[in-house]
Amino acid sequence: MQSLGPARGVQGRACGQRQQRRSGRAHWGRFGLNYTSSSRCTAVRAVASPPEQAAVRPAAAPPAPDANQRIREGGTEAGLVLAQSSKRDPEQPSLASQLPPLAPGAALDVAVVGCGPAGLFLAAQLAERGLKVGLIGPDVPFVNNYGVWVDEFKAVGLEDTLELTFPDAQCWFGEGHEVRVGRAYGRVSRRKLRARLTSLCANAGVAYLADEVTAIETPDGPGASSRLATAGGAALGARLVALASGQAAGRFLKYEEGAPAVAAQTAYGIEAEVEGYSDAYDPKAMLFMDYRRHHTGVWEGSAQRLQRGKHPNAADGLWGSSGEVPSFLYAMPLANGRVFLEETCLVARPALPFSVLKRRLERRMAAMGLKLKTVHEEEWSYIPVGGPLPLPGQPVAAFGAAANLVHPATGFSVSRSLREAPAAAAAAAAALARPDAGAREAAAAVWEALWPAERRRQAAFHLFGMELLIQLDLGSTNDFFRTFFALPQTYWRGFLGSSLSSGQLVVFALLTFALAPAGIKGKLVSHLITDPSGAYLAQKYLGGSSEGSSSSGGGADGGGSSDGPRVAAAAGLLLALSQIAAARGGDA
Known part of the structure; x- marks a missing residue:
């Protein structure tokens, strides 16, 4: 929910905006997967099997997305999701400058596809257990805003990556209904987090290839390895492939039948210099949820004077809201008059558009008397939630958002993914310790660790x-x-x-x-x-x-x-x- 827990914004979003506009094709390489989005999806490349490995069955090109996958990939909001994922940060050094290169043709124990928080931490955990690990994905920075419960980040040993902490979280659930959560909340420094996770990978010996996976060959025989082809022409072998490329991995995975459909959490946010925030909210606490209906029916600057039962729009502002998708304000006061403000729809199907959320944020700020001076950053957060779980019997494993580790009712995922990485890595290492274990056996062990x-x-x-x-x-x-x-x-x-x-x-x-x-x-x-x-x-x-x-x-x-x-x-x-x-x- 909010900037975090969940990895804000969807991992695995489309990138390469100019290419997409030029060719009309969705390019999903940002987190390590590259395929063409078309009615038949025939452009996915496959590597021919040599005669001595005839038992290996090439993976079919991923099918055209079904309704669930279209939602995972951004649905009608895909354009702004693309804008979010295409951001750059020159202050974050490249992965290639910090990790040893992965040689083309290398034979790996594990290939981790995707370089977000989940992928980096899983790769480090696997390598620390003595496995030869290759990390594959574009060399891009962390661009999302992450907010977490402090105790959860302490539990995974990453509290030093928090740039700001708040002793309490404030909520409003209607006029006159303030709730103090009594739990410390923190804002993650995306630069510190990426540097820390990259350092763990470097110390453990993870090798890196800045490329995009275009096809995966799945083995049939016991002990057989998978083979990966990349957009750059590399061919790699791995006893286990773990997709940590976010929701983009959905086209390469199989899911259970009969589950409710995928929904989405959307949020529009800004980091800006703001006047009047301390008059509206507690500047020493983070604002976790303000569900008061201040985005409509309230005169500019008058929301702070409203009293329970005396709202000008009747019923504490709820009159006429029965058909309205709810949203709330989430905020973190920063230094030097800056505030991160985000209007968030916790979950909806179809997704509440960013344009609606932006309009509500502007009107809410006006009603609360918040005056906007300078906007330093905009954020478009799109988090697919819920839907069917991955099937356990497939020969490719997944992790993080790619493995549905996003909480369906909150959107939180980062802390959970980091917490579960050691168990997933231990399961993979135990399976691969058997000489006859191959891709199917290792993937089965990871799926059992994640989804028993x-x-x-x-x-x-x-x-x-x-x-x-x-x-x-x-x-x-x-x-x-x-x-x-x-x-x-x-x-x-x-x-x-x-x-x-x-x-x-x-x-x-x-x-x-x-x-x-x-x-x-x-x-x-x-x-x-x-x-x-x-x-x-x-x-x-x-x-x-x-x-x-x-x-x-x-x-x-x-x-x-x-x-x-x-x-x-x-x-x-x-x-x-x-x-x-x-x-x-x-x-x-």
Whole structure:
């Protein structure tokens, strides 16, 4: 959500704007993948198999994108997503100047495709375990704004990359409803983060090739390696390929059937010199969410004088908002009068356009009496969320946003990806330690580390929450978040951080149901019973196997296979509660 947790903006966005305009083709090389977007996608190059490796099956050209993939790639907002990813920062040294070169034709243990935070950290973790690792992708800077919970970055040893921290986070959920989160938040220095991750790669011996992968050959035989072809003509062999190229990798992956569709979080932001911010908000806290409806129906400069129940637009400004997609202001006060301000739509399908968000930000600032002096940077953040999970049996692994490690209900992903890199690397190293292990065996180990049955149950719950948020109007959204932050910290922190087990998530749901006002109770029950995400949730909880959930199933309590009976019982309790509430008209 906001600048972070999630990697702001979508990794793997189109780049090469002039080329795209010239040829009419989408060029997806920024994070290491290059393919032509057309109705048949026939321009992906494949490398012919030599006679001695006839058992290797060349990968087919990626198909034309389906509806989910089009959303992952930016949908109708792809042009501004392209502008965001095409930014430059001369203060960030090139990767080629810091990492040893990867020789064309090299035989690798692991090829990591993508040079964002997830790709760099995974490459370092793999190399630290004695594997020969090659990093492949264009030599580009980090350009997104990242905001994280301080305790989560401390947990992965990267707190020294924070350029600014706030002791508290402030929220507004309607007029007169201020919530103090009581949790420290930080702004990541993208220059420090990239330098630190690059240093880890250099110290571990990761080699680098500034190029774009155009095709991957997948092996059929046991112990066989994959082969990669690049736009520059290089041919590389790797026992494991890990795609860390963000949502651009979606065309090269296979996904489960029957899941709700992909949605998107969008945000338009500016870093600017602003007058009046300290009069409107606490300058010592970061503004996590301001869901007050100040972007319409409020005279310029009058929002700070509004009182609960006395809004000029009736119902605390909610009159006429039932069909409106909610958005909120997220802000971090910086030094020398600068503020990072971002109007954010938490999740929507279709995505709320950047033009709408920009207009709302301008009107909100005027209503709050914030005077804009100088804009130093604009940001267009597009984060695909939710949708089907990758299938576990494919011979290519993925990581980070490419592996759906983006929280469906919040958009956070960076901290989770960094947290899970050691386990994914350990699984790959253990698989590759077997002499007969090849691409399929190694990829299977990584997929099991990332998405065992327990994690898939958790993801189904998060997806259920995302689908609920999509359907809530502004008034119900405020009711929901007032309830959410009234929960014990263990639960709301765990939900935001993807650290609750599937059983704990059911307890989270029951607590939310108990504390929620009648309107939210009714919506929760109706959503569980009638929305397809409710059926998807029930399938994962009650119909799925607990196989494979013992080693790295996540969750605060480990989420092992012994959790299965408790999960099923808790899910049954939740379903029973929903039926009782439905029988009482949702007012239970």
